[in-house]
Amino acid sequence: MSTLRGAGGDQKGWSRHFDDPIPTGDGGELRSLRDAGIYVLALPPAEAERQHWQVAMEFLISAAEKGGIVMMPALPC
Numbered sequence: 001m002s003t004l005r006g007a008g009g010d011q012k013g014w015s016r017h018f019d020d021p022i023p024t025g026d027g028g029e030l031r032s033l034r035d036a037g038i039y040v041l042a043l044p045p046a047e048a049e050r051q052h053w054q055v056a057m058e059f060l061i062s063a064a065e066k067g068g069i070v071m072m073p074a075l076p077c
Helices: 033-041 051-066
Strands: 017-023 029-032
Touching: 029 033, 033 051
Parallel strands: none
Antiparallel strands: 017 029
């Protein structure tokens, strides 16, 4: 699980950073909501349509638009 920093107001929207980077399958790391959103949007269409990616994107959008503390499981990269 990873949680988001910035709930106190120092980071807002898509710039919010995860407390711990989320490793990707290719050796990279997702450090912010923006990183995670870009990662999902770059997936091949057939992969992006899988349910777990749709749920992940819903979490990301909610965190960026509504703020607050959001916990989500690490993305299955």
